[in-house]
Amino acid sequence: MSGIADVARVAGVSKSxxxxxxxxxxxxxxxxxxxxxxxxxxxxxxxxxxxxSLATGxxxxxxxxxxxxxxxxxxxxxxGIQHSLxxxxxxxxxxxxxxxxxxxxxxxxxxxxxxxxDGLIAVGLDPVDRDVDMMRSxxxxxxxxxxxxxxxxxxxxxxxxxxxxxxxxxxxxxxxxIVFLGxxxxxxAHVDELRFRGYLRTMESAGLGAHAHxxxxxxxxxxxxxxxxxxxxxxxxxxxxxxxxxxxxxxGAIIAxxxxxxxxxxxxxxxxxxxxxxxxxxxxxxxxxxPRQQGALAVDLLAQRIADPTIVGGVKPLRARLVSxxxxxRVREG
Amino acid sequence: MSGIADVARVAGVSKSxxxxxxxxxxxxxxxxxxxxxxxxxxxxxxxxxxxxSLATGxxxxxxxxxxxxxxxxxxxxxxGIQHSLxxxxxxxxxxxxxxxxxxxxxxxxxxxxxxxxDGLIAVGLDPVDRDVDMMRSxxxxxxxxxxxxxxxxxxxxxxxxxxxxxxxxxxxxxxxxIVFLGxxxxxxAHVDELRFRGYLRTMESAGLGAHAHxxxxxxxxxxxxxxxxxxxxxxxxxxxxxxxxxxxxxxGAIIAxxxxxxxxxxxxxxxxxxxxxxxxxxxxxxxxxxPRQQGALAVDLLAQRIADPTIVGGVKPLRARLVSxxxxxRVREG
DNA sequence: TTGAAAGCGCTACCAG
DNA sequence: CTGGTAGCGCTTTCAA
Numbered sequence: 001m002s003g004i005a006d007v008a009r010v011a012g013v014s015k016s017x018x019x020x021x022x023x024x025x026x027x028x029x030x031x032x033x034x035x036x037x038x039x040x041x042x043x044x045x046x047x048x049x050x051x052x053s054l055a056t057g058x059x060x061x062x063x064x065x066x067x068x069x070x071x072x073x074x075x076x077x078x079x080g081i082q083h084s085l086x087x088x089x090x091x092x093x094x095x096x097x098x099x100x101x102x103x104x105x106x107x108x109x110x111x112x113x114x115x116x117x118d119g120l121i122a123v124g125l126d127p128v129d130r131d132v133d134m135m136r137s138x139x140x141x142x143x144x145x146x147x148x149x150x151x152x153x154x155x156x157x158x159x160x161x162x163x164x165x166x167x168x169x170x171x172x173x174x175x176x177x178i179v180f181l182g183x184x185x186x187x188x189a190h191v192d193e194l195r196f197r198g199y200l201r202t203m204e205s206a207g208l209g210a211h212a213h214x215x216x217x218x219x220x221x222x223x224x225x226x227x228x229x230x231x232x233x234x235x236x237x238x239x240x241x242x243x244x245x246x247x248x249x250x251x252g253a254i255i256a257x258x259x260x261x262x263x264x265x266x267x268x269x270x271x272x273x274x275x276x277x278x279x280x281x282x283x284x285x286x287x288x289x290x291p292r293q294q295g296a297l298a299v300d301l302l303a304q305r306i307a308d309p310t311i312v313g314g315v316k317p318l319r320a321r322l323v324s325x326x327x328x329x330r331v332r333e334g
Numbered sequence: 335m336s337g338i339a340d341v342a343r344v345a346g347v348s349k350s351x352x353x354x355x356x357x358x359x360x361x362x363x364x365x366x367x368x369x370x371x372x373x374x375x376x377x378x379x380x381x382x383x384x385x386x387s388l389a390t391g392x393x394x395x396x397x398x399x400x401x402x403x404x405x406x407x408x409x410x411x412x413x414g415i416q417h418s419l420x421x422x423x424x425x426x427x428x429x430x431x432x433x434x435x436x437x438x439x440x441x442x443x444x445x446x447x448x449x450x451x452d453g454l455i456a457v458g459l460d461p462v463d464r465d466v467d468m469m470r471s472x473x474x475x476x477x478x479x480x481x482x483x484x485x486x487x488x489x490x491x492x493x494x495x496x497x498x499x500x501x502x503x504x505x506x507x508x509x510x511x512i513v514f515l516g517x518x519x520x521x522x523a524h525v526d527e528l529r530f531r532g533y534l535r536t537m538e539s540a541g542l543g544a545h546a547h548x549x550x551x552x553x554x555x556x557x558x559x560x561x562x563x564x565x566x567x568x569x570x571x572x573x574x575x576x577x578x579x580x581x582x583x584x585x586g587a588i589i590a591x592x593x594x595x596x597x598x599x600x601x602x603x604x605x606x607x608x609x610x611x612x613x614x615x616x617x618x619x620x621x622x623x624x625p626r627q628q629g630a631l632a633v634d635l636l637a638q639r640i641a642d643p644t645i646v647g648g649v650k651p652l653r654a655r656l657v658s659x660x661x662x663x664r665v666r667e668g
Numbered sequence: 669t670t671g672a673a674a675g676c677g678c679t680a681c682c683a684g
Numbered sequence: 685c686t687g688g689t690a691g692c693g694c695t696t697t698c699a700a
Contacts, residue, residue: 047448050385053384054382054384070413082428089444103420221612222612
C-alpha cells in the first residue's frame with residue numbers, strides 16, 4: 001500500500017507536486033508530470049478515497065434510492081444509472097427502502113444522514129413531507145426519476161400523455177367498454193394514480209365516462225393475472241378493452257385471457273405502458289418508455305448539478321412511443 | 335455541520351472523551367456518557383465517514399458484484415443482502431459487471447482497486463484467473479454466492495442435487511425422453527454447466543444416456559419460450575419431459591406449450607429450479623431455492639470474516655426443496 | 669514551477 | 685476515568 005509520499009519520493013519531488021501532477025490541477029512541468037505518473041504506475045499507487053474525501057469534501061459516490069429492485073422498471077433504471085456512473089468514475093451506493101416502516105426509517109434516519117454521497121438519485125419514490133425535508137437537509141443535489149413530488153420530477157415519461165394515447169388507441173378501434181387494470185384503491189403510488197386519472201379524463205372527454213371502470217390489483221404480473229381471471233370470467237361483465245397500468249399487469253391479463261379461452265385481440269384488446277422485455281413475446285401493444293435511458297439521463301443531470309449546484313432542473317418529460325403489436329384490434333361489431 | 339469538537343465543547347469534555355463516549359469503546363463514566371450523548375443529539379451530530387474511515391481504516395461499506403440485476407435470482411439476492419446490511423448498519427455499493435469486456439475492465443481495474451469497502455460479496459460470477467487474483471490482491475474478505483470458483487463457493491444451493499432430484503422426479507413419473515433446456519453450448523456460466531452435467535449423470539445412471547439431449551437457449555423467459563416453440567413444433571421429436579435450467583426458462587416452455595395447444599402436464603411435463611415468483615401462477619413444479627436468504631447468509635458470513643479475517647469458510651450447500659405443483663405428471667402410456 | 673506546512677474530522681495511544 | 689497529542693493520507697494555500 002504505497003501512498004502519495006512514496007510516489008513523491010520515487011519521482012524525486014514533493015508530495016504537493018505529486019498530488020498536482022496526479023490530479024492534473026495546477027502547474028506542473030510536463031517532465032515532472034511524466035516522472036510522477038511513471039512512479040505511480042510502477043508502485044501501483046491507488047489514492048485512499050477516505051483521505052481524498054476528507055481533504056476535498058467529495059465522495060465520488062452517488063446514492064440511489066428506490067423502493068425495490070425486483071420490478072422490471074427499477075432494475076432497468078438501476079442498470080442505466082450504473083452503466084453511466086461507471087463512465088463518470090462514480091461509485092453507486094444503493095438504498096432500497098420498501099414501504100415498510102422499519103426499513104424506511106433506517107434508511108432515511110441512519111443512512112441518508114451520513115451524506116456518504118455527492119448527490120442522490122431518487123427513483124419512483126412517493127416521499128412524505130418529512131422525507132422531502134430530510135433530503136433537502138442533506139444539502140446535496142437530488143435528481144428524481146418517476147417519483148412523486150420532490151419539487152417536481154426531473155426524469156420521467158409524460159404519464160398523462162402515455163395513458164391518454166393508450167386509451168385513445170382503444171377508443172379509435174371502436175372500443176367502448178374499457179377497463180383500467182391495476183393499482184390499489186387507496187395508497188396510490190404517484191405514477192399509478194397519474195395514469196388512472198389520465199385514463200379517466202380521456203374516457204370522459206370521449207363521452208365514455210359512464211363506462212370508465214377501475215379494477216384494482218397489485219402492480220405485478222401475477223397480480224394482473226389474478227384480477228383479470230376474475231374480471232374476464234363472466235361474459236356479461238367482460239370489457240372489450242383493457243388499459244393496464246403497466247406491461248407486467250397487461251401481460252398477466254393476456255395470460256389470463258388465454259387461459260380462459262378468450263382470444264386476444266379478437267375478443268379482447270389489451271394495451272400496456274412500458275415496453276417490457278416480455279412485450280415482444282406476448283405481442284403486446286404498448287407505450288414504450290426506456291428506463292435505461294432515463295437512468296443515464298438522471299446521471300447526466302446529477303453530474304451537472306454536482307459540478308454546479310446553482311443549476312436547477314427544467315427537464316421536459318419524455319414522450320412514450322406507441323409500439324403497435326397484436327394485442328389490440330378493432331372491436332367486433334356487436 | 336457540527337463536528338465532534340462541538341459535541342465535546344457542549345458536553346464540557348475533551349474530544350477524546352466524546353469520541354469514546356459516542357463509540358462506546360473505552361472507559362467513560364455513565365454520567366459523562368449521557369452528557370455527551372445529549373450534546374450530540376441536540377447538535378444533530380453525525381460523524382464524518384471519511385474522517386472515521388481515514389482514522390480507523392474501516393469504510394463500513396460492503397461491495398456487491400453481480401453480472402446484472404435484471405434477472406430474478408440476482409434481484410432477490412440483492413434485496414436479501416441490502417436488507418441484512420441495513421440491520422448491520424453497513425452501506426452497500428453495487429458493481430454490476432456484465433460480460434462485456436469494457437464494463438468488466440472498468441469495474442475490475444478502476445473500481446475494485448479503490449478498496450472502498452471492508453468486504454466483497456460476489457454473486458454469480460465466473461471470474462477468470464486474473465479476476466480472482468485481482469480480488470485476492472484487495473486483501474479484503476470475499477464471500478461468493480452461486481459463483482464459479484473463487485476458492486470455492488460460500489453460499490449456494492447444491493445444484494448437482496437439485497437437478498438430480500428434478501430429473502429423477504420425471505424419471506419416476508415414467509418419462510424417458512427428457513430434454514434439458516437452457517444454457518449455451520459454449521461459454522457456460524458455471525451454474526448452468528453444473529446443472530447440465532447433473533442432468534446428464536442422472537440420465538446415464540438411469541440407463542437413459544441415449545435419450546439425453548441438450549437444447550440450448552438464452553437463460554431467460556423469452557429465451558425458453560423461443561427454444562421450446564422450436565422443440566415442440568414437431569410431434570415426432572417432441573420429448574415428454576423437460577428439465578429447465580431455471581424457472582424462467584421453464585415458464586417460457588410452459589407458455590410455448592400452451593401456445594401450441596400442447597397440454598401441460600397431460601402431454602408434457604416441465605420442471606424447473608428456483609421457485610420463481612411466477613411459479614405459483616404457472617403451477618410450476620420446481621426445486622425451491624431462496625435467494626433472499628442466500629443474500630442474508632452471505633452478509634452474516636462476511637460480517638464474521640470482517641470481524642475476524644482468520645475465519646475461513648466451510649459452509650455447506652443449501653438443499654433445494656421439491657415443490658410439487660401441476661406442471662408434471664405421470665407419462666401417458668405410449 | 670516547486671516545496672513546506674497547515675489542515676480535513678476523527679481515533680487511539682499514553683500520561684495523569 | 686479523562687485529556688493531550690500524534691497521526692490516518694491527501695489537498696491546498698502561500699512562499700520561494
